[in-house]
Amino acid sequence: MRKSPTRQASSRPTRKGRVAGSGRRRLIDYPRRGRKGLRRWLPSWRLLLGGFLLTTGTLCALFAYVYSQVGIPDENAAARQEANVYYWADGTQMTAVGAVNRQIVPLSQIPRSMRSAVVAAENASFYSDPGVSLKGELRAIVNMAKGQDVQGGSTITQQYVKNTFLSQDQTLTRKIKEFVIALKVNQTKSKDAILQGYLNTSWFGRQAYGIQAAAYAYYGIPAKDLDPSQAALLASLLKGAEQYDPAAGAANHHRAVTRWSWTLDREVTVGLMSPTERATYRKFPEPKKQSVATSLAGQTGYLVNVANAYITKRTGLTDRDLARGGYRIHTTFEKDKVQRLQQAVEDVTREGLDPKNRSTDRDVQVGAATIRPADGAILALYGGSDATKHFTNNADTSGVKAGSVFKPFALLALLDSELRASPVPSSAKSPPPTLADMQDALVTSDHAPFVQLGKAIGWARIRNAAVKAGLLKSSMAPLEQTFPTGTSTPSAIRMADAYSTFANGGQQNDPYSVSQVLRQGKPVGGLDHPHARAAFSPKVAQVVNKVLQSVAVQNGTQSIVPGAASVATGDRDVTKSAWFVGYTKDLSTAITLFRNKPGQAQLLPLTNVGGSDSIRGNIFPPRIWARFMGTTGKFDLNRTTRAKRDPVTKATSQSTHSSDPDEEPTTTEQKLKQGARAASTPAITPTATSRSAP
16 A cells, blocks of 8 residues: 655755754754754854854944944033132242142152052053053943942043043943943053043042142142152042041041052062062151141131232133132242241230120221332232131121221321422421321320321322332222321231332332243233332431331330331220231232221221220230240330431421521421431431341
């Protein structure tokens, strides 16, 4: 009997990969037909090769697409943002101010030891690798998937890319972009440029971005002065400043020492330091205690504000321009004098005031300024107790009456008119007082001779003389009978500057606080200091100086600094302020004291400030000046005894009372000229010869 065709077909074996009974070949023979057991599930070599080639091709195509689509973006604004850095007159850093404490420096200002430490600790193959580490990248991705720390998987180039072009987000997308951009950056930038960018954008803790800010934050020096041991510690911080800042606790200190030692050893291992040099670094380079590198506390805030005001006035830059950061601002402030002035104020007020037990000692404010007469440079300020707590700069305030320290400008007006330009006729009805009377009045703070002088020569002459000497016209009081006694309200800065015109032989310089401003290494224009102008003649300055030196002899100021000249307010001054101005050829210092509650415009009375014998607080400004100039004891002015006659006042007094009518000068002009001829000694004794001058 014949078998059916169907049964015959089913009994024939099928070809591999072909579907039984259909004649079609399967695209992928898996599970494998014709195999049994485990072999059925083992892919053939053809399948393995095909899968590998397909996967590789797909990945390459995907990478090529991503590579073509991801370009090098613009730098983050934050990566370019820098602080404004302020420098003392000697070039050392005062402070850095800005939203980001960063100071970008070129690689030439980063020592080789710092570069070597970073390369050894972070990426030893930096100078030879393609900018990425596939092994490290895969490890980072795995750690990310596990929720673990992803640090340590990136090269220096990748970290630079992350700091400069991307965010700090720990996502797969960001890691892929970082990888691709790093490859491109490595092809377009030199290794040195990448390392420079990395060191200027990295976070070192203590609010410091970049190596320059870190060097100041940890060691108080610029990066170029770091030694290899200090460099090794700063390189260690890149692993995580919050874990390796040695000042943050015992555990941190232990980790920092271990990492520092490892970094130095690593430099030897990779050939960036010799074993002999390594042996010299056995002592851990303890950094200074934590401090805010951008602090405006104490006097710093007042100094910065004065400097900024000067910059915006002279250069055309606005506050918004300065807020962009990146400016290097060199000031005229001398650190030692600022500190000494602050210490003098704090010592004297601490010793003389008792705000806890005496209500009249509360809300006492002090303002002070020191000017260099030769050019008007502001060398020191005292603006208040703390710029972050007391926001008004007492050295640059208005509204504080000058009192008796304004009177020398009335004397100046008389001398200037009589000895140079337009003599004032003598009047039997209102003759000017003698120099002797005015000198005595400056010792005792008597007002009468200066009220008389105002009537004799006119208040406008006195105002004009004060403005020519350096006071601002806007600070002048209305012209009336008491104007010569000091109803005007100049700042301590302007008062010190105006007196410096006396010391400078009649040559007036406007006060300035900034010598140079740089941005990206280029100077900002508008800061060339103008030449001094002739406010009044050297002869006039000479007579004024002799009178005020005689006042200083009588009131005791010259016992502190020989050759100094001075004027102070006293018990005849009923204003709500106390003043002292003392000057030499090299320094002119004005100090004021007053009482003021924050937010209130009106000053409070000085009655019983410092006790009933303080002459309404007038004892304090001279004591502050004496302490600032070097004395350590308590200093009080002599305010009562009649002043000794100097050649100027003797000549004027004798000529006024001569018994020979033929020899007596007949005009005020002749009397003053005779006195001026007697004043033939130098105007001010240089402080270099003074035992206590700074």
